[in-house]
Amino acid sequence: MNIWLIMIIAGLATFATRLSFILLLDRIRVPDWFRRGLCYVPVAVLSAIILPELTSPTGSLFLSWRNPQLLAGMVAILVAWRTKNVLLTIAVGMAALLAIKLVLGYF
Amino acid sequence: MILKTRTQEFWNGVRDEAPILLGVVPFGLVFGALAISAHLSTLAAQAMSSIIFAGASQIIAAQLVGTGTSGLVILMVVFVVNLRHALYSASVAPHVKDLKTGWKLLLAYLLTDEAYAVSIMHYDRDGDPRNRHWYFFGAGLTLWSSWQVSTAIGIFIGAQIPASWPLDFVLPLTFIALVVPAIKDRAGLAAALVAGLIGLLAVNFPYKTGLLAAALIGIVTGLVIEGRQK
Numbered sequence: 001m002n003i004w005l006i007m008i009i010a011g012l013a014t015f016a017t018r019l020s021f022i023l024l025l026d027r028i029r030v031p032d033w034f035r036r037g038l039c040y041v042p043v044a045v046l047s048a049i050i051l052p053e054l055t056s057p058t059g060s061l062f063l064s065w066r067n068p069q070l071l072a073g074m075v076a077i078l079v080a081w082r083t084k085n086v087l088l089t090i091a092v093g094m095a096a097l098l099a100i101k102l103v104l105g106y107f
Numbered sequence: 108m109i110l111k112t113r114t115q116e117f118w119n120g121v122r123d124e125a126p127i128l129l130g131v132v133p134f135g136l137v138f139g140a141l142a143i144s145a146h147l148s149t150l151a152a153q154a155m156s157s158i159i160f161a162g163a164s165q166i167i168a169a170q171l172v173g174t175g176t177s178g179l180v181i182l183m184v185v186f187v188v189n190l191r192h193a194l195y196s197a198s199v200a201p202h203v204k205d206l207k208t209g210w211k212l213l214l215a216y217l218l219t220d221e222a223y224a225v226s227i228m229h230y231d232r233d234g235d236p237r238n239r240h241w242y243f244f245g246a247g248l249t250l251w252s253s254w255q256v257s258t259a260i261g262i263f264i265g266a267q268i269p270a271s272w273p274l275d276f277v278l279p280l281t282f283i284a285l286v287v288p289a290i291k292d293r294a295g296l297a298a299a300l301v302a303g304l305i306g307l308l309a310v311n312f313p314y315k316t317g318l319l320a321a322a323l324i325g326i327v328t329g330l331v332i333e334g335r336q337k
Contacts (some may be wrong), residue, residue, distance in 0.1 A: 001178025
């Protein structure tokens, strides 16, 4: 198959996925549990992205105090919880990661 | 209730999306460089970033093209990797339902992980929501532009960022900063913990199917706990 054809079909499929419920939700009647379930989409999806990034930074599970991403992530969670400040969380988390990597001899 | 102007909403979206770019730009460079090494033409590599506009699936697709995988398989893989966007679509749908179709098409095109994350948190804030699609547009356009530019730089000069610079860590940090304050009760906490736990156990499932399963089970957990509390 031609690369351009692949890209165009893949692009249309991706766009259709993103558009799906935006177009459908006010045309079809959805059950109440479905609507209530939508409230949990952000925390569920983003948590499912975050946790593996912390525990498996190189792709395989690394549950250890020598895992810099895991330690720095826990620091960031604490900062986000106490301050609710996005930029501060990123800055402290990044500083923590660099400091921990330095201490553990990653550089 | 305070109604922000369209311009204010737009620039707030741009501002809130900006920190994420630190994590996105290196990813765009990697994609650009990878696409060229997989023997895509310069034009095809650049076009993929605006036609598909979904980082992880583009990187996988470029690698599969490089190994001579059949077109049908590539299409299926891209579709599966991007299936999580249907969840985002359902999640933003109630907030954009009164917009004109043109706006819906535009925002759907811009509905990436990174634009979704900041926009949905903004929709959940107090205040008059009428101009919030401009915030979504600002965040989405910022991400789109930086994705196109970083792809181009990756194509022409390659990915020059040393591997020891852990810029990719900005992405989970930004998501932590958005998610943690959004957890307001036990049901939300349970949804986050279960989704995270399954996400890490299923991290090696192919093509992000683990992420999709984790998110769905997390959502169901939230609903079950919410039902029990009543």
